[in-house]
Amino acid sequence: MKQAIVARTDIGMGQGKLAAQVAHASLSAYEDTDPGARTDWKGGGQKKVVLKASGESEIFELADRAEREGVPHAVIRDAGHTQLESGTVTALAVGPAADDRVDRVTGHLSLF
Template sequence: MKQVIAARTDLGMGQGKLAAQVAHASLSAYEDTDPKTRKAWKGGGQKKVVVKVAGEDALFELAEAARVKGLPNAIIRDAGHTQLDSGTATTVAVGPGDAEQVDDITGHLSLY
């Protein structure tokens, strides 16, 4: 079991902003999972990997690929209170789910 969170590199988010957006994505996708998946992921250490994507289109492509495979996913849009404009898509979480299925979607991306 694993979860991958992809974050945009083109926005110039500060470290704190990046951490918050990744956390939002992780929790949002987790909340969309069934109880069995939640238990398995939590029992296995809640593996998370953060990767880079170049722009907004890449976020939506990953979310669609996850949807097609039946994996939980969540795109996060910023509220606009600090560094970014309201509604800016910043991150997408894929999973938690079977590590092989998650890797099929995200395995080509570089670590953040």
């Protein structure tokens, strides 16, 4: 099992902001995952990969694909307290789910 977190590369997030948005995405998708899958993922080392998205439209296309595949996911919007405008879409988490299910949604993306 794994989780893929897809972060935007077009909005100039600093490293700390990026780390915070990835963490928000990971936790949000985890909370929407069924308890059995959460237990399996945690017991298996909580494998994660962080990938690049070129912009907001790609985030929403991937979220739609995850929805169609029945894979837990979460789109993250920034609160606007620091670097970005409130409501800016920053990241998407896909999974945790079986590797092949996550790969059907995000397998074509590049590593961050």
